[in-house]
Amino acid sequence: MSTPIKKLRLGIVGLGNMGFSHVGFALNTADIQLTALCDNDPARLEKVREVYFADKPMPVTFSDAMAMIDSGTIDGILISVPHYDHEPITLAAFAKGVHVLCEKPLMVTVQGAKTMIAAWEAGKKRKPDLVFAAMFMQRTWGHWKKIKDLIVSGELGRIVRTTWVVTDWFRTAQYYRSGGWRATWNGEGGGVLTNQSPHNLDLLQWFIGMPEKITAIGGLGKYHDIAVEDEVSATLQYADGSVAHFITSTAESPGTNRLEIVGENGKLVYENNVLTFHRNRVSMKAWSDTTNQGFQGPECWTFPVPFTHHGESGHRLVIQTFARKILHNEPLVAEGPEGIHQVTLTNAMMVSLLQGGKTVSTAQAEEFEGLLAGLKKAELQKQGTKK
Numbered sequence: 001m002s003t004p005i006k007k008l009r010l011g012i013v014g015l016g017n018m019g020f021s022h023v024g025f026a027l028n029t030a031d032i033q034l035t036a037l038c039d040n041d042p043a044r045l046e047k048v049r050e051v052y053f054a055d056k057p058m059p060v061t062f063s064d065a066m067a068m069i070d071s072g073t074i075d076g077i078l079i080s081v082p083h084y085d086h087e088p089i090t091l092a093a094f095a096k097g098v099h100v101l102c103e104k105p106l107m108v109t110v111q112g113a114k115t116m117i118a119a120w121e122a123g124k125k126r127k128p129d130l131v132f133a134a135m136f137m138q139r140t141w142g143h144w145k146k147i148k149d150l151i152v153s154g155e156l157g158r159i160v161r162t163t164w165v166v167t168d169w170f171r172t173a174q175y176y177r178s179g180g181w182r183a184t185w186n187g188e189g190g191g192v193l194t195n196q197s198p199h200n201l202d203l204l205q206w207f208i209g210m211p212e213k214i215t216a217i218g219g220l221g222k223y224h225d226i227a228v229e230d231e232v233s234a235t236l237q238y239a240d241g242s243v244a245h246f247i248t249s250t251a252e253s254p255g256t257n258r259l260e261i262v263g264e265n266g267k268l269v270y271e272n273n274v275l276t277f278h279r280n281r282v283s284m285k286a287w288s289d290t291t292n293q294g295f296q297g298p299e300c301w302t303f304p305v306p307f308t309h310h311g312e313s314g315h316r317l318v319i320q321t322f323a324r325k326i327l328h329n330e331p332l333v334a335e336g337p338e339g340i341h342q343v344t345l346t347n348a349m350m351v352s353l354l355q356g357g358k359t360v361s362t363a364q365a366e367e368f369e370g371l372l373a374g375l376k377k378a379e380l381q382k383q384g385t386k387k
């Protein structure tokens, strides 16, 4: 019988904005032994060497993720490369029995996410304890955890309406000019819904589940010289008759980040780091059905809800739970397959938006793949014309 590993031998692929920070998080996590690093840009590896390893030996380095996976130097991989490469790297890792922690979004399309989940299922047949985790670190934040707790415990009662205005993702022309893979159909696969809002969309489905139908309007390059969407307003219809609104933009300054969740027992509002509960003494429905008043709502108490925050960004905690799941079977922050819900919401919104706000079912999210192929082709043709 093999002796159980004490630390997770981790490799990180993609050492850009996010992956560079992941190196620091991994080095500060006792359950991790950072054994390999990979980037196809040698300058990024050099930067990591200068900043983190000036006084200690550098982990073994690779320019090719597949070579790192095949090297036998890692038991788990943290994927923080641009979106389209999440899928092939995940597939290669699971084929080799390497555990995966993937950055958001899981993939650009629902079909891609399904392929990744199928590869995990196949991998588990050979190695039952194979772990697939997603980097949804906002699920560790105190106020979001408290909201989830208040919903699950029934404090709010039946949910009636949820409205999230999250337009504080402001980005300038200079940000988009920094270029590369960003804000292109071929490089990134989407705009504000694929890059900036995945955490919000994951939280939305974590709080209130998945809708049946979506209607979305918005703009492609409405305020920036980009091909992809930079403003979206969506309405979500749920099987139980409740509704949600999701409004996001990279072109509002000052922006807003305000979440309202209304249940029969009252209303939760999160804004400016304050969580407020407007709590009805009796349920709105019970009051409405029985009172002899015509306009007056039930007695309502308004108070701030205390919550505690761990004081970190949360990425390190997700990395730690990934290691502890593998080493000690402790629960993950977010199971990898749960990432498909955010991709489904993103894709369904885009299918609706690209058809001028037509209402679509969430099952129609898969139509995005065909629409995306057309957008990619048109973008390549436009680039060819410009040359």
Ligand SMILES: NC(=O)c1ccc[n+]([C@@H]2O[C@H](COP(=O)([O-])OP(=O)(O)OC[C@H]3O[C@@H](n4cnc5c(N)ncnc54)[C@H](O)[C@@H]3O)[C@@H](O)[C@H]2O)c1
Pocket: 013, 014, 015, 016, 017, 018, 019, 038, 039, 040, 041, 044, 063, 064, 065, 079, 080, 081, 082, 083, 085, 103, 104, 105, 135, 137, 180, 195
């Ligand atoms: N969870 C978060 O808070 C958060 C924040 C920012 C970005 N992200 C996600 O992290 C990922 C990377 O984003 P970023 O902003 O760091 O991008 P980036 O462009 O700054 O970095 C990507 C890095 O990957 C390298 N790379 C690209 N393709 C590669 C390949 N096939 N093999 C090896 N190296 C490769 C590039 O050279 C670059 O260094 C994306 O999925 C993004 O959505 C997550």
